[in-house]
Amino acid sequence: MKKRIQWLIGTALLLGVLYVILFKGLPVLFYQDLPFVPLFQRCFYVLLLSSALCLLRVMFGPTAADRIVAIDILGILIVGFCAILCIPTGRNWYLDIGIAWALQSFISTLALAKYLEGRNLDE
Amino acid sequence: MSDTIGMIFIGIGLFFDLMGCVGLVRMPDIYNRLQASTKCVTLGTCSIMLGTFFMTGFTSTGIKALLCIVFLALTAPVSAHALSRAAHISGIRLWKGSVTDAYRSDRESGPKSGGAQ
Numbered sequence: 001m002k003k004r005i006q007w008l009i010g011t012a013l014l015l016g017v018l019y020v021i022l023f024k025g026l027p028v029l030f031y032q033d034l035p036f037v038p039l040f041q042r043c044f045y046v047l048l049l050s051s052a053l054c055l056l057r058v059m060f061g062p063t064a065a066d067r068i069v070a071i072d073i074l075g076i077l078i079v080g081f082c083a084i085l086c087i088p089t090g091r092n093w094y095l096d097i098g099i100a101w102a103l104q105s106f107i108s109t110l111a112l113a114k115y116l117e118g119r120n121l122d123e
Numbered sequence: 124m125s126d127t128i129g130m131i132f133i134g135i136g137l138f139f140d141l142m143g144c145v146g147l148v149r150m151p152d153i154y155n156r157l158q159a160s161t162k163c164v165t166l167g168t169c170s171i172m173l174g175t176f177f178m179t180g181f182t183s184t185g186i187k188a189l190l191c192i193v194f195l196a197l198t199a200p201v202s203a204h205a206l207s208r209a210a211h212i213s214g215i216r217l218w219k220g221s222v223t224d225a226y227r228s229d230r231e232s233g234p235k236s237g238g239a240q
Contacts, residue, residue: 050144065215070160076164076195083171103194109206
């Protein structure tokens with residue numbers, strides 16, 4: 001019963017935030033003159049919601065591995081954010097940032113996994 | 124037309140990103156969380172990149188998006204596998220509702236038959 005109430009509260013919160021993002025107009029903070037902005041603005045807010053969920057796992061994760069997984073997924077979300085950001089602005093160096101971020105996230109995840117496993121880094 | 128196809132791909136990618144992050148919060152175990160949240164890489168962000176490629180065509184932005192798809196699809200399963208292996212070796216227990224643990228029985232029975240060669 002308690003678990004079902006938790007499910008209901010979580011689902012209602014998530015659907016409420018999604019309703020506000022998709023159907024109410026949240027303020028546009030940047031690049032108002034460019035095309036596609038009312039559509040891409042909602043994409044940005046959905047990705048921000050996903051990043052907030054990842055940060056919840058970073059805060060409350062019981063073990064270190066949970067935090068590493070959440071940081072990895074946060075890096076992947078930032079790569080997607082850069083990919084969406086380069087379309088309405090028309091500047092393609094955002095994708096350079098995305099590629100570099102993916103590389104750095106991969107290397108740091110491998111290093112943290114080796115550290116968690118208890119081996120040396122030069123093995 | 125290509126803008127419509129690109130926006131459909133971006134919508135699919137955003138849906139998978141959101142559902143992967145909900146799974147990252149909701150699942151009870153590190154291994155289940157990893158299994159749910161790795162979908163956010165290959166189906167979420169790669170789909171967003173594919174939508175970017177469809178919306179821009181064969182410009183420098185589209186080529187960079189394809190390059191990023193290849194890179195993400197190569198590296199993300201490797202990092203997920205390394206993380207799950209490290210979590211299992213460092214002694215994190217499975218969830219109490221888990222049925223079987225094949226990796227532990229492999230490690231206890233065979234003296235490094237698979238990994239060393």
